[in-house]
């Protein structure tokens with residue numbers, strides 16, 4: 001029995017060592033590992049069966065069996081080292097650190113941000129500064145300071161998201177400023193906030209988000225973006241406004257754009273007007289976009305009302321200036337032919353990825 005057993009172990013050891021030394025690939029090597037060193041290999045099963053032998057025999061046979069296993073393991077280790085080295089392929093492992101990185105999908109600016117940046121750049125080149133103000137505004141800055149008193153019908157012109165009702169009845173005018181809160185319905189409150197802390201002459205633009213409590217459709221949104229411009233100096237005229245407006249729109253649309261003014265009413269300006277630009281689709285000849293008129297309505301404008309200057313703390317009739325505003329969404333829609341204002345905030349990547 002013992003002789004047979006030792007022969008068997010001898011044969012196993014030789015077979016295993018030879019097989020590993022002759023292995024040609026890592027795949028072959030892995031098969032040999034299972035065949036010679038695995039738990040279900042002949043040697044593995046044999047080692048398990050040692051427990052059944054009488055103690056004295058188990059000791060002798062076990063010693064020899066472990067020697068065989070160590071020899072085969074050593075052969076497998078040198079085979080692994082030899083094959084791993086051989087399988088190293090310089091071409092596939094080479095990393096060219098100067099190579100272009102592979103392009104991961106990255107985000108980009110929202111179309112409204114891009115358009116807003118474009119508008120800001122044009123105004124900056126004309127010497128305008130950018131001013132900013134809070135979106136959560138007080139009734140005072142959003143209405144009162146802009147010559148829109150509580151009982152003024154103009155307040156109904158803009159549907160407002162009210163945040164907090166005023167429960168106080170103080171007569172202190174300073175109290176107005178912290179009274180009822182609302183989401184600003186236009187960027188005009190920033191005009192007053194800016195004037196309170198600055199002395200003319202100045203030129204500013206106010207890009208910003210505004211809110212209206214109204215039903216939405218293809219051309220109405222409850223949240224949209226507006227641009228406001230304010231130019232205050234001595235003897236500023238409507239002519240100055242028209243010049244700046246024409247210059248701005250011509251640069252924005254990349255072609256000569258005429259501007260036309262129509263008398264209109266806004267409480268914070270006197271005189272006030274709405275302004276149209278020559279249709280960007282037909283260049284003023286008349287088409288379906290402009291309903292054959294050759295003009296597109298863009299925004300409102302006017303000479304700053306002296307009461308607004310007064311509310312900001314300026315002396316009446318000392319300064320003159322123009323203010324005007326237009327919808328950033330609307331301008332983006334005109335330039336990029338976007339048919340529905342709701343697309344901007346839809347989060348729809350099919351829309352956003354086009355820009």
Ligand SMILES: [Zn+2]
Pocket residue numbers: 279280281282283284285286287288289290291292294295
């Ligand atoms: Zn047209």
